[in-house]
Amino acid sequence: MEKSSTEKEGKIWAIGGGKGGTGKTFITSAIGTYIAGKGKRVVLIDVDIGGANLHSFLGINRPKKSLTDFFETGASLSKLAVKTGIDNMSLISGDIHSLASDSIKFTQKLKLFRHIMKLNKNYVIIDLGGGSHNNTIDTFLMADKRVVILEPEITSVENMYHFIKNALFRKLRMSLREYGFKEIVEQMWERRQEYKIKSLRELMDHIRDSFSYVGDIIDKELSDFKLYLILNKIRSSDDILIGSSMKSIFKKYLCVDTRFVGFVEYDDSVWRSIRERRPFMLNYSLSRSAKEVEVFTENLLNGKEIKLSRS
Template sequence: MVVNKNPVEIVAVIGPKGGVGKTSISANLAISLAQLGKKVVAIDLDLGASNLNTFLGIRSSKYTLDDFILNKVGKLQEIVLETGLENMGFICGGNIPGIANLHYSKKMKLIRNLAMLDYDFVLLDLGAGASYNVVDFVIISQKSLLVTTPEIPSILNTYSFLKTLVFRRLTMALKEFHNQTLLDLLEQARDVEKNPHLKRMDDLVQVIQKIDSSASRLVKQILLGIRPAMILNRIRSGKDEKACVAIENLMRQYLGIECSKILHVHEDASVGHAIAKMKPVMINNPGSVFANDINEIAMFLTG
Protein backbone atom coordinates (compact mmCIF):
# COMPACT_ATOMS: atom_id res chain seq x y z
CA MET A 1 0.00 0.00 0.00
CA VAL A 2 1.25 3.49 -0.84
CA VAL A 3 1.76 5.53 2.30
CA ASN A 4 -0.04 8.83 2.14
CA LYS A 5 2.34 11.56 3.19
CA ASN A 6 0.05 14.57 3.04
CA PRO A 7 -2.61 15.07 5.70
CA VAL A 8 -6.09 14.17 4.63
CA GLU A 9 -8.27 17.00 3.30
CA ILE A 10 -11.85 16.72 4.51
CA VAL A 11 -14.37 18.30 2.15
CA ALA A 12 -17.98 18.71 3.21
CA VAL A 13 -20.67 18.84 0.54
CA ILE A 14 -23.88 20.39 1.84
CA GLY A 15 -27.21 21.08 0.22
CA PRO A 16 -29.15 22.94 2.90
CA LYS A 17 -32.31 22.54 0.90
CA GLY A 18 -33.08 18.99 -0.12
CA GLY A 19 -33.34 18.09 -3.79
CA VAL A 20 -30.78 20.58 -5.11
CA GLY A 21 -28.60 17.88 -6.62
CA LYS A 22 -26.04 17.69 -3.80
CA THR A 23 -25.63 13.92 -3.82
CA SER A 24 -25.27 13.80 -7.57
CA ILE A 25 -22.50 16.39 -7.31
CA SER A 26 -20.79 14.55 -4.40
CA ALA A 27 -20.71 11.25 -6.22
CA ASN A 28 -19.36 12.67 -9.44
CA LEU A 29 -16.91 14.98 -7.71
CA ALA A 30 -15.38 12.04 -5.87
CA ILE A 31 -14.93 10.24 -9.18
CA SER A 32 -13.45 13.31 -10.81
CA LEU A 33 -10.91 13.70 -7.99
CA ALA A 34 -10.02 10.03 -8.30
CA GLN A 35 -9.61 10.45 -12.05
CA LEU A 36 -7.18 13.30 -11.31
CA GLY A 37 -5.08 10.75 -9.47
CA LYS A 38 -6.13 11.72 -5.96
CA LYS A 39 -6.93 9.06 -3.41
CA VAL A 40 -10.52 9.71 -2.43
CA VAL A 41 -13.10 8.22 -0.11
CA ALA A 42 -16.70 9.36 -0.42
CA ILE A 43 -18.70 9.03 2.79
CA ASP A 44 -22.46 9.08 2.89
CA LEU A 45 -23.22 11.15 5.97
CA ASP A 46 -26.73 12.00 4.96
CA LEU A 47 -27.70 10.25 8.16
CA GLY A 48 -31.08 8.65 8.03
CA ALA A 49 -31.62 9.39 4.35
CA SER A 50 -28.51 8.05 2.71
CA ASN A 51 -28.50 7.31 -1.01
CA LEU A 52 -25.04 8.23 -2.27
CA ASN A 53 -24.59 4.57 -3.17
CA THR A 54 -27.39 4.88 -5.72
CA PHE A 55 -25.60 7.71 -7.46
CA LEU A 56 -22.42 5.68 -7.51
CA GLY A 57 -24.28 2.70 -8.94
CA ILE A 58 -23.64 0.60 -5.83
CA ARG A 59 -26.72 -1.50 -5.12
CA SER A 60 -25.74 -3.28 -1.95
CA SER A 61 -22.92 -3.03 0.50
CA LYS A 62 -21.24 -5.40 2.88
CA TYR A 63 -20.69 -2.73 5.50
CA THR A 64 -22.39 0.53 6.31
CA LEU A 65 -21.70 3.35 8.71
CA ASP A 66 -24.01 1.54 11.13
CA ASP A 67 -21.31 -1.09 11.63
CA PHE A 68 -18.91 1.61 12.80
CA ILE A 69 -21.43 3.51 14.88
CA LEU A 70 -22.64 0.33 16.56
CA ASN A 71 -19.01 -0.66 17.26
CA LYS A 72 -19.20 -3.76 15.09
CA VAL A 73 -15.89 -2.65 13.60
CA GLY A 74 -13.17 -0.71 15.37
CA LYS A 75 -11.93 1.60 12.65
CA LEU A 76 -13.64 3.58 9.95
CA GLN A 77 -11.07 2.30 7.46
CA GLU A 78 -12.51 -1.20 7.89
CA ILE A 79 -15.85 -0.25 6.35
CA VAL A 80 -14.43 1.44 3.26
CA LEU A 81 -15.87 -0.38 0.28
CA GLU A 82 -14.27 -0.83 -3.10
CA THR A 83 -16.04 1.04 -5.86
CA GLY A 84 -14.37 -0.64 -8.77
CA LEU A 85 -12.79 2.71 -9.61
CA GLU A 86 -9.11 3.29 -9.20
CA ASN A 87 -8.17 5.51 -6.23
CA MET A 88 -11.70 5.64 -4.88
CA GLY A 89 -13.34 4.13 -1.83
CA PHE A 90 -16.82 4.55 -0.46
CA ILE A 91 -18.49 4.35 2.93
CA CYS A 92 -22.16 3.54 2.72
CA GLY A 93 -24.58 5.51 4.92
CA GLY A 94 -26.32 3.95 7.86
CA ASN A 95 -29.96 3.31 8.38
CA ILE A 96 -30.29 2.92 12.13
CA PRO A 97 -33.45 4.68 13.27
CA GLY A 98 -32.50 7.91 15.00
CA ILE A 99 -29.08 8.05 13.37
CA ALA A 100 -29.86 11.54 12.13
CA ASN A 101 -29.54 12.62 15.77
CA LEU A 102 -26.15 11.07 16.26
CA HIS A 103 -25.05 11.11 19.87
CA TYR A 104 -22.21 13.51 20.71
CA SER A 105 -19.75 10.77 21.69
CA LYS A 106 -20.46 8.82 18.50
CA LYS A 107 -20.06 11.98 16.46
CA MET A 108 -16.70 12.74 18.08
CA LYS A 109 -15.53 9.19 17.49
CA LEU A 110 -16.52 9.50 13.84
CA ILE A 111 -14.76 12.84 13.49
CA ARG A 112 -11.56 11.46 15.04
CA ASN A 113 -11.62 8.55 12.65
CA LEU A 114 -12.22 10.75 9.62
CA ALA A 115 -8.93 12.50 10.22
CA MET A 116 -7.16 9.14 10.47
CA LEU A 117 -8.24 7.90 7.04
CA ASP A 118 -5.40 7.35 4.63
CA TYR A 119 -6.65 9.36 1.67
CA ASP A 120 -5.91 12.65 -0.08
CA PHE A 121 -9.56 13.63 0.08
CA VAL A 122 -12.38 12.58 2.35
CA LEU A 123 -15.60 13.76 0.76
CA LEU A 124 -18.53 14.02 3.17
CA ASP A 125 -21.97 13.96 1.61
CA LEU A 126 -24.01 15.61 4.37
CA GLY A 127 -27.74 15.75 4.88
CA ALA A 128 -30.11 18.61 4.20
CA GLY A 129 -31.12 21.10 6.87
CA ALA A 130 -29.02 22.94 9.40
CA SER A 131 -28.90 20.55 12.32
CA TYR A 132 -25.82 20.68 14.53
CA ASN A 133 -24.85 17.25 13.28
CA VAL A 134 -24.51 18.66 9.79
CA VAL A 135 -22.98 21.94 10.90
CA ASP A 136 -20.35 20.25 13.08
CA PHE A 137 -19.09 18.16 10.22
CA VAL A 138 -18.72 21.34 8.19
CA ILE A 139 -16.80 22.97 11.02
CA ILE A 140 -14.25 20.15 11.13
CA SER A 141 -13.83 20.12 7.34
CA GLN A 142 -10.99 21.96 5.65
CA LYS A 143 -13.24 22.92 2.76
CA SER A 144 -16.97 23.12 2.42
CA LEU A 145 -19.03 23.21 -0.74
CA LEU A 146 -22.55 24.59 -0.42
CA VAL A 147 -24.81 23.40 -3.19
CA THR A 148 -27.75 25.60 -4.11
CA THR A 149 -29.94 26.22 -7.12
CA PRO A 150 -30.96 29.64 -8.39
CA GLU A 151 -34.43 29.38 -6.83
CA ILE A 152 -35.27 31.59 -3.87
CA PRO A 153 -36.18 28.78 -1.43
CA SER A 154 -32.83 27.15 -2.02
CA ILE A 155 -30.92 30.40 -1.58
CA LEU A 156 -32.83 31.18 1.62
CA ASN A 157 -31.97 27.78 3.04
CA THR A 158 -28.34 28.29 2.15
CA TYR A 159 -28.26 31.61 3.97
CA SER A 160 -29.98 30.10 7.02
CA PHE A 161 -27.45 27.32 7.04
CA LEU A 162 -24.54 29.75 6.91
CA LYS A 163 -26.04 31.76 9.74
CA THR A 164 -26.33 28.64 11.90
CA LEU A 165 -22.77 27.71 11.00
CA VAL A 166 -21.37 31.13 11.89
CA PHE A 167 -23.19 31.37 15.21
CA ARG A 168 -22.37 27.78 16.17
CA ARG A 169 -18.69 28.42 15.47
CA LEU A 170 -18.68 31.74 17.35
CA THR A 171 -20.52 30.21 20.33
CA MET A 172 -17.94 27.42 20.51
CA ALA A 173 -15.10 29.99 20.53
CA LEU A 174 -16.65 32.48 22.94
CA LYS A 175 -17.44 29.75 25.47
CA GLU A 176 -13.70 29.69 26.17
CA PHE A 177 -13.95 33.20 27.62
CA HIS A 178 -16.35 32.06 30.34
CA ASN A 179 -18.25 35.28 29.91
CA GLN A 180 -22.01 34.82 29.88
CA THR A 181 -22.58 38.36 28.54
CA LEU A 182 -20.80 37.42 25.32
CA LEU A 183 -22.88 34.29 24.89
CA ASP A 184 -26.09 36.18 25.62
CA LEU A 185 -25.08 38.72 23.03
CA LEU A 186 -24.65 36.03 20.41
CA GLU A 187 -28.05 34.65 21.30
CA GLN A 188 -29.60 38.11 20.87
CA ALA A 189 -27.83 38.68 17.54
CA ARG A 190 -29.46 35.56 16.12
CA ASP A 191 -32.84 37.21 16.43
CA VAL A 192 -32.58 40.12 14.02
CA GLU A 193 -36.21 41.05 14.39
CA LYS A 194 -35.95 41.70 18.10
CA ASN A 195 -32.43 43.09 17.96
CA PRO A 196 -32.06 45.02 14.72
CA HIS A 197 -29.07 46.89 16.15
CA LEU A 198 -27.10 43.65 15.99
CA LYS A 199 -28.19 42.48 12.59
CA ARG A 200 -24.92 43.28 10.79
CA MET A 201 -21.84 41.36 11.83
CA ASP A 202 -19.86 44.63 12.09
CA ASP A 203 -22.37 45.90 14.67
CA LEU A 204 -22.02 42.72 16.67
CA VAL A 205 -18.21 42.78 16.55
CA GLN A 206 -18.19 46.37 17.80
CA VAL A 207 -20.35 45.48 20.79
CA ILE A 208 -18.12 42.49 21.56
CA GLN A 209 -15.07 44.78 21.29
CA LYS A 210 -16.50 46.95 24.04
CA ILE A 211 -16.93 43.91 26.30
CA ASP A 212 -13.69 42.09 25.55
CA SER A 213 -11.26 43.20 22.85
CA SER A 214 -9.47 39.85 22.69
CA ALA A 215 -12.84 38.17 22.07
CA SER A 216 -13.56 40.51 19.18
CA ARG A 217 -10.13 39.74 17.68
CA LEU A 218 -10.92 36.05 17.88
CA VAL A 219 -14.34 36.57 16.29
CA LYS A 220 -12.76 38.43 13.35
CA GLN A 221 -10.20 35.72 12.96
CA ILE A 222 -12.86 33.00 12.97
CA LEU A 223 -14.99 34.86 10.45
CA LEU A 224 -12.01 35.17 8.13
CA GLY A 225 -11.63 31.40 8.34
CA ILE A 226 -15.19 30.62 7.29
CA ARG A 227 -14.89 30.67 3.55
CA PRO A 228 -17.25 28.19 1.97
CA ALA A 229 -17.33 27.65 -1.75
CA MET A 230 -20.74 27.93 -3.31
CA ILE A 231 -21.89 25.61 -6.07
CA LEU A 232 -24.75 27.00 -8.06
CA ASN A 233 -26.40 23.97 -9.63
CA ARG A 234 -28.85 23.63 -12.52
CA ILE A 235 -27.93 26.90 -14.17
CA ARG A 236 -29.74 27.44 -17.43
CA SER A 237 -28.91 31.03 -18.28
CA GLY A 238 -26.54 33.85 -17.55
CA LYS A 239 -29.18 35.39 -15.34
CA ASP A 240 -29.22 32.33 -13.13
CA GLU A 241 -25.51 32.72 -12.54
CA LYS A 242 -26.11 36.03 -10.80
CA ALA A 243 -28.17 34.45 -8.03
CA CYS A 244 -25.04 33.85 -5.98
CA VAL A 245 -24.00 37.46 -6.09
CA ALA A 246 -27.08 38.37 -4.06
CA ILE A 247 -26.35 35.86 -1.36
CA GLU A 248 -22.66 36.85 -1.32
CA ASN A 249 -23.66 40.43 -0.56
CA LEU A 250 -25.85 39.29 2.32
CA MET A 251 -23.15 37.00 3.67
CA ARG A 252 -20.62 39.82 3.68
CA GLN A 253 -22.91 42.35 5.34
CA TYR A 254 -24.83 40.29 7.84
CA LEU A 255 -22.62 37.34 8.57
CA GLY A 256 -19.17 38.88 8.00
CA ILE A 257 -17.99 36.04 5.81
CA GLU A 258 -16.97 35.67 2.18
CA CYS A 259 -17.29 32.93 -0.36
CA SER A 260 -13.96 31.44 -1.35
CA LYS A 261 -15.29 30.68 -4.80
CA ILE A 262 -18.54 30.45 -6.72
CA LEU A 263 -18.68 27.43 -8.95
CA HIS A 264 -21.24 26.76 -11.64
CA VAL A 265 -22.91 23.54 -12.67
CA HIS A 266 -25.15 23.83 -15.68
CA GLU A 267 -28.45 22.09 -16.25
CA ASP A 268 -27.72 18.95 -18.22
CA ALA A 269 -30.00 16.11 -19.28
CA SER A 270 -27.11 13.68 -18.92
CA VAL A 271 -27.62 13.75 -15.15
CA GLY A 272 -31.10 12.28 -15.42
CA HIS A 273 -29.98 9.72 -17.97
CA ALA A 274 -27.17 8.59 -15.72
CA ILE A 275 -29.45 8.34 -12.66
CA ALA A 276 -31.95 6.27 -14.57
CA LYS A 277 -29.13 3.93 -15.54
CA MET A 278 -27.76 3.98 -11.98
CA LYS A 279 -24.40 5.12 -13.29
CA PRO A 280 -22.44 8.22 -12.35
CA VAL A 281 -22.35 10.88 -15.08
CA MET A 282 -18.55 10.86 -15.01
CA ILE A 283 -18.70 7.25 -16.21
CA ASN A 284 -21.86 7.33 -18.29
CA ASN A 285 -21.14 10.56 -20.13
CA PRO A 286 -17.69 11.94 -19.28
CA GLY A 287 -17.82 14.47 -22.10
CA SER A 288 -21.04 16.11 -20.91
CA VAL A 289 -21.45 19.69 -19.74
CA PHE A 290 -22.12 18.44 -16.23
CA ALA A 291 -18.93 16.36 -16.20
CA ASN A 292 -16.93 19.38 -17.33
CA ASP A 293 -18.39 21.50 -14.54
CA ILE A 294 -17.60 18.81 -12.00
CA ASN A 295 -14.03 18.61 -13.26
CA GLU A 296 -13.77 22.38 -12.67
CA ILE A 297 -14.80 21.87 -9.05
CA ALA A 298 -12.27 19.07 -8.66
CA MET A 299 -9.55 21.35 -10.07
CA PHE A 300 -10.56 24.01 -7.56
CA LEU A 301 -10.19 21.50 -4.70
CA THR A 302 -6.85 20.21 -5.86
CA GLY A 303 -5.67 23.81 -6.14
Protein backbone atom coordinates in the same frame (compact mmCIF):
# COMPACT_ATOMS: atom_id res chain seq x y z
CA MET B 1 -5.29 36.84 -0.21
CA GLU B 2 -3.22 34.77 2.18
CA LYS B 3 -3.27 31.05 1.63
CA SER B 4 -2.99 28.94 4.73
CA SER B 5 -1.42 25.55 4.33
CA THR B 6 -4.61 23.82 5.48
CA GLU B 7 -6.43 25.30 2.56
CA LYS B 8 -4.27 23.67 -0.03
CA GLU B 9 -3.85 20.50 1.95
CA GLY B 10 -7.52 20.46 2.97
CA LYS B 11 -8.24 16.79 3.07
CA ILE B 12 -11.76 16.63 4.43
CA TRP B 13 -14.41 18.32 2.35
CA ALA B 14 -18.02 18.67 3.46
CA ILE B 15 -20.69 19.22 0.82
CA GLY B 16 -23.77 20.90 2.27
CA GLY B 17 -25.96 23.93 1.90
CA GLY B 18 -29.25 23.60 3.71
CA LYS B 19 -31.88 22.62 1.21
CA GLY B 20 -32.49 19.08 0.01
CA GLY B 21 -32.59 18.42 -3.71
CA THR B 22 -30.05 21.02 -4.77
CA GLY B 23 -27.69 18.33 -6.02
CA LYS B 24 -25.28 17.75 -3.14
CA THR B 25 -25.17 14.02 -3.72
CA PHE B 26 -24.65 14.38 -7.46
CA ILE B 27 -21.86 16.88 -6.93
CA THR B 28 -20.20 14.73 -4.25
CA SER B 29 -20.15 11.76 -6.62
CA ALA B 30 -18.94 13.86 -9.55
CA ILE B 31 -16.14 15.58 -7.60
CA GLY B 32 -15.02 12.23 -6.18
CA THR B 33 -14.99 10.52 -9.56
CA TYR B 34 -12.98 13.33 -11.11
CA ILE B 35 -10.36 13.46 -8.35
CA ALA B 36 -10.04 9.67 -8.26
CA GLY B 37 -9.49 9.81 -12.02
CA LYS B 38 -6.48 12.01 -11.35
CA GLY B 39 -4.94 9.15 -9.42
CA LYS B 40 -5.76 10.37 -5.90
CA ARG B 41 -7.17 8.04 -3.26
CA VAL B 42 -10.68 9.19 -2.41
CA VAL B 43 -13.33 8.02 0.03
CA LEU B 44 -16.87 9.34 -0.07
CA ILE B 45 -18.93 9.38 3.12
CA ASP B 46 -22.68 9.61 2.88
CA VAL B 47 -24.18 11.10 6.03
CA ASP B 48 -27.45 12.20 4.48
CA ILE B 49 -29.69 10.99 7.30
CA GLY B 50 -32.83 9.46 5.92
CA GLY B 51 -31.79 10.12 2.34
CA ALA B 52 -28.53 8.28 1.94
CA ASN B 53 -28.42 7.37 -1.74
CA LEU B 54 -24.94 8.24 -2.86
CA HIS B 55 -24.50 4.62 -3.95
CA SER B 56 -27.22 5.12 -6.58
CA PHE B 57 -25.23 7.90 -8.21
CA LEU B 58 -22.33 5.48 -8.49
CA GLY B 59 -24.48 2.66 -9.82
CA ILE B 60 -23.83 0.29 -6.91
CA ASN B 61 -26.01 -1.34 -4.26
CA ARG B 62 -26.60 0.11 -0.82
CA PRO B 63 -23.63 -0.88 1.36
CA LYS B 64 -24.58 -3.36 4.08
CA LYS B 65 -22.40 -1.80 6.74
CA SER B 66 -22.51 1.80 7.80
CA LEU B 67 -21.34 4.32 10.38
CA THR B 68 -23.85 2.74 12.75
CA ASP B 69 -21.33 -0.08 13.11
CA PHE B 70 -18.64 2.44 13.92
CA PHE B 71 -20.70 4.05 16.67
CA GLU B 72 -22.21 0.85 18.09
CA THR B 73 -19.54 -1.80 17.76
CA GLY B 74 -16.42 0.26 17.14
CA ALA B 75 -15.83 -1.21 13.67
CA SER B 76 -12.89 0.50 11.95
CA LEU B 77 -13.72 2.89 9.16
CA SER B 78 -11.56 1.07 6.62
CA LYS B 79 -13.68 -2.06 7.21
CA LEU B 80 -16.82 -0.09 6.41
CA ALA B 81 -15.54 1.26 3.11
CA VAL B 82 -16.86 -0.56 0.04
CA LYS B 83 -15.58 -0.52 -3.54
CA THR B 84 -17.37 1.77 -5.94
CA GLY B 85 -16.30 0.25 -9.22
CA ILE B 86 -14.19 3.33 -9.82
CA ASP B 87 -10.45 3.00 -9.29
CA ASN B 88 -9.06 4.75 -6.21
CA MET B 89 -12.51 5.51 -4.81
CA SER B 90 -14.46 3.84 -2.01
CA LEU B 91 -17.67 4.64 -0.19
CA ILE B 92 -18.68 4.63 3.46
CA SER B 93 -22.40 4.70 4.09
CA GLY B 94 -23.56 6.92 6.91
CA ASP B 95 -26.95 5.32 7.06
CA ILE B 96 -27.57 5.80 10.77
CA HIS B 97 -31.34 5.53 10.90
CA SER B 98 -31.21 2.61 13.33
CA LEU B 99 -29.55 4.87 15.82
CA ALA B 100 -31.44 7.94 16.99
CA SER B 101 -29.22 10.55 15.45
CA ASP B 102 -29.72 12.88 18.42
CA SER B 103 -28.03 10.37 20.65
CA ILE B 104 -24.69 10.79 18.92
CA LYS B 105 -22.70 12.75 21.43
CA PHE B 106 -20.33 15.49 20.51
CA THR B 107 -17.40 13.43 21.77
CA GLN B 108 -18.44 10.60 19.44
CA LYS B 109 -18.42 13.00 16.52
CA LEU B 110 -14.94 14.13 17.50
CA LYS B 111 -13.86 10.51 17.64
CA LEU B 112 -15.32 9.90 14.18
CA PHE B 113 -13.37 12.87 12.85
CA ARG B 114 -10.16 11.67 14.42
CA HIS B 115 -10.64 8.37 12.61
CA ILE B 116 -11.54 10.07 9.36
CA MET B 117 -8.34 12.09 9.52
CA LYS B 118 -6.33 8.92 10.04
CA LEU B 119 -7.75 7.24 6.92
CA ASN B 120 -5.04 6.55 4.39
CA LYS B 121 -6.69 8.70 1.73
CA ASN B 122 -5.86 11.91 -0.07
CA TYR B 123 -9.39 13.19 0.05
CA VAL B 124 -12.45 12.48 2.16
CA ILE B 125 -15.61 13.93 0.69
CA ILE B 126 -18.66 14.02 2.91
CA ASP B 127 -22.18 14.36 1.52
CA LEU B 128 -24.06 16.15 4.32
CA GLY B 129 -27.58 16.05 2.96
CA GLY B 130 -30.12 18.77 3.61
CA GLY B 131 -31.39 20.42 6.75
CA SER B 132 -29.76 22.41 9.52
CA HIS B 133 -29.67 19.71 12.19
CA ASN B 134 -26.87 20.13 14.73
CA ASN B 135 -25.25 16.90 13.55
CA THR B 136 -25.11 18.25 10.03
CA ILE B 137 -23.77 21.60 11.17
CA ASP B 138 -21.11 20.04 13.39
CA THR B 139 -19.85 17.85 10.57
CA PHE B 140 -19.82 20.88 8.31
CA LEU B 141 -17.83 22.88 10.86
CA MET B 142 -15.25 20.16 11.41
CA ALA B 143 -14.36 19.80 7.73
CA ASP B 144 -11.28 21.48 6.23
CA LYS B 145 -13.20 22.67 3.20
CA ARG B 146 -16.80 23.78 3.47
CA VAL B 147 -18.56 23.54 0.15
CA VAL B 148 -22.14 24.70 -0.33
CA ILE B 149 -24.42 23.89 -3.25
CA LEU B 150 -26.90 26.52 -4.33
CA GLU B 151 -29.70 26.18 -6.83
CA PRO B 152 -30.98 29.41 -8.39
CA GLU B 153 -34.28 29.22 -6.48
CA ILE B 154 -35.59 31.40 -3.67
CA THR B 155 -36.07 28.40 -1.36
CA SER B 156 -32.49 27.29 -1.87
CA VAL B 157 -31.17 30.82 -1.27
CA GLU B 158 -33.15 31.14 1.95
CA ASN B 159 -32.24 27.73 3.32
CA MET B 160 -28.58 28.21 2.54
CA TYR B 161 -28.47 31.61 4.22
CA HIS B 162 -30.01 30.18 7.37
CA PHE B 163 -27.79 27.13 7.29
CA ILE B 164 -24.67 29.31 7.13
CA LYS B 165 -26.02 31.69 9.74
CA ASN B 166 -26.73 28.81 12.13
CA ALA B 167 -23.36 27.25 11.47
CA LEU B 168 -21.56 30.53 12.10
CA PHE B 169 -23.53 31.20 15.27
CA ARG B 170 -22.75 27.74 16.57
CA LYS B 171 -19.08 28.11 15.74
CA LEU B 172 -18.83 31.47 17.48
CA ARG B 173 -20.63 30.16 20.54
CA MET B 174 -18.40 27.11 20.73
CA SER B 175 -15.17 29.01 20.38
CA LEU B 176 -16.18 31.72 22.82
CA ARG B 177 -17.11 29.01 25.29
CA GLU B 178 -13.59 27.65 24.91
CA TYR B 179 -12.29 31.04 25.96
CA GLY B 180 -14.84 31.24 28.75
CA PHE B 181 -17.08 33.85 27.15
CA LYS B 182 -19.99 31.63 26.33
CA GLU B 183 -22.56 33.79 28.09
CA ILE B 184 -21.71 36.93 26.19
CA VAL B 185 -23.11 35.78 22.85
CA GLU B 186 -26.12 34.09 24.36
CA GLN B 187 -27.07 36.90 26.67
CA MET B 188 -26.70 39.48 24.00
CA TRP B 189 -28.70 37.45 21.53
CA GLU B 190 -31.47 36.89 24.09
CA ARG B 191 -31.63 40.58 24.82
CA ARG B 192 -31.25 41.53 21.19
CA GLN B 193 -34.42 43.61 21.11
CA GLU B 194 -33.19 45.73 23.97
CA TYR B 195 -29.89 46.27 22.17
CA LYS B 196 -31.68 46.75 18.86
CA ILE B 197 -29.70 43.90 17.31
CA LYS B 198 -31.36 42.54 14.20
CA SER B 199 -28.74 40.44 12.54
CA LEU B 200 -25.76 38.30 13.27
CA ARG B 201 -23.61 41.02 11.80
CA GLU B 202 -25.02 43.57 14.23
CA LEU B 203 -24.54 41.14 17.09
CA MET B 204 -20.91 40.69 16.17
CA ASP B 205 -20.39 44.42 15.84
CA HIS B 206 -22.05 44.95 19.18
CA ILE B 207 -19.85 42.40 20.93
CA ARG B 208 -16.79 43.88 19.31
CA ASP B 209 -17.72 47.33 20.58
CA SER B 210 -18.43 46.17 24.11
CA PHE B 211 -15.51 43.79 24.60
CA SER B 212 -12.59 44.43 22.34
CA TYR B 213 -10.74 41.26 23.44
CA VAL B 214 -13.72 39.15 22.40
CA GLY B 215 -13.70 41.02 19.11
CA ASP B 216 -10.28 39.57 18.34
CA ILE B 217 -11.57 36.05 18.83
CA ILE B 218 -14.53 36.76 16.56
CA ASP B 219 -12.27 38.18 13.88
CA LYS B 220 -10.09 35.11 13.96
CA GLU B 221 -13.04 32.75 13.75
CA LEU B 222 -14.47 34.69 10.84
CA SER B 223 -11.23 34.65 8.90
CA ASP B 224 -11.11 30.86 9.35
CA PHE B 225 -14.68 30.43 8.22
CA LYS B 226 -14.30 30.28 4.47
CA LEU B 227 -16.98 29.00 2.14
CA TYR B 228 -16.78 27.50 -1.33
CA LEU B 229 -19.89 28.06 -3.38
CA ILE B 230 -21.09 25.98 -6.33
CA LEU B 231 -24.16 26.93 -8.32
CA ASN B 232 -26.07 23.91 -9.61
CA LYS B 233 -28.84 23.48 -12.16
CA ILE B 234 -28.51 26.86 -13.80
CA ARG B 235 -30.78 27.38 -16.79
CA SER B 236 -29.36 30.57 -18.28
CA SER B 237 -26.15 32.53 -18.14
CA ASP B 238 -27.99 35.20 -16.12
CA ASP B 239 -28.26 32.66 -13.30
CA ILE B 240 -24.49 32.79 -12.84
CA LEU B 241 -24.86 36.25 -11.36
CA ILE B 242 -26.72 34.70 -8.42
CA GLY B 243 -23.44 33.12 -7.32
CA SER B 244 -21.68 36.48 -7.21
CA SER B 245 -24.66 38.06 -5.46
CA MET B 246 -24.77 35.35 -2.80
CA LYS B 247 -21.10 35.96 -2.17
CA SER B 248 -21.79 39.67 -1.67
CA ILE B 249 -24.63 39.02 0.75
CA PHE B 250 -22.58 36.56 2.81
CA LYS B 251 -19.82 39.13 3.11
CA LYS B 252 -22.04 42.04 3.92
CA TYR B 253 -24.47 40.41 6.32
CA LEU B 254 -22.51 37.56 7.87
CA CYS B 255 -18.94 38.83 7.40
CA VAL B 256 -18.15 35.52 5.71
CA ASP B 257 -15.68 35.19 2.83
CA THR B 258 -16.88 33.03 -0.02
CA ARG B 259 -15.10 31.67 -3.04
CA PHE B 260 -17.49 31.20 -5.93
CA VAL B 261 -15.77 28.25 -7.59
CA GLY B 262 -18.15 27.39 -10.40
CA PHE B 263 -21.48 26.22 -11.73
CA VAL B 264 -23.15 23.33 -13.51
CA GLU B 265 -26.00 23.77 -15.89
CA TYR B 266 -29.24 21.85 -15.61
CA ASP B 267 -28.70 18.56 -17.39
CA ASP B 268 -31.12 15.70 -17.95
CA SER B 269 -28.28 13.26 -18.36
CA VAL B 270 -27.76 13.37 -14.59
CA TRP B 271 -30.94 11.46 -13.85
CA ARG B 272 -30.47 9.39 -16.98
CA SER B 273 -27.15 8.22 -15.53
CA ILE B 274 -28.80 7.18 -12.28
CA ARG B 275 -31.36 5.20 -14.23
CA GLU B 276 -28.63 3.60 -16.30
CA ARG B 277 -26.74 2.83 -13.06
CA ARG B 278 -23.56 4.40 -14.42
CA PRO B 279 -21.56 7.23 -12.80
CA PHE B 280 -22.33 10.46 -14.63
CA MET B 281 -18.71 11.58 -14.95
CA LEU B 282 -17.82 8.37 -16.78
CA ASN B 283 -21.03 8.00 -18.72
CA TYR B 284 -21.15 11.56 -20.03
CA SER B 285 -17.50 12.48 -19.68
CA LEU B 286 -17.57 14.70 -22.76
CA SER B 287 -20.71 16.65 -21.86
CA ARG B 288 -20.63 20.34 -21.04
CA SER B 289 -21.73 19.69 -17.47
CA ALA B 290 -18.88 17.22 -16.95
CA LYS B 291 -16.47 19.92 -18.12
CA GLU B 292 -18.08 22.37 -15.69
CA VAL B 293 -17.57 19.86 -12.85
CA GLU B 294 -13.91 19.60 -13.80
CA VAL B 295 -13.51 23.36 -13.73
CA PHE B 296 -14.92 23.87 -10.23
CA THR B 297 -13.19 20.78 -8.83
CA GLU B 298 -9.84 22.17 -10.01
CA ASN B 299 -10.78 25.49 -8.39
CA LEU B 300 -11.63 23.68 -5.16
CA LEU B 301 -8.33 21.83 -5.23
CA ASN B 302 -6.40 25.05 -5.80
CA GLY B 303 -8.49 27.37 -3.66
CA LYS B 304 -9.33 29.56 -6.65
CA GLU B 305 -12.43 31.33 -7.83
CA ILE B 306 -14.11 30.88 -11.17
CA LYS B 307 -12.97 33.35 -13.80
CA LEU B 308 -15.96 35.18 -15.14
CA SER B 309 -15.33 37.38 -18.11
CA ARG B 310 -17.75 39.71 -16.39
CA SER B 311 -18.40 39.17 -12.71
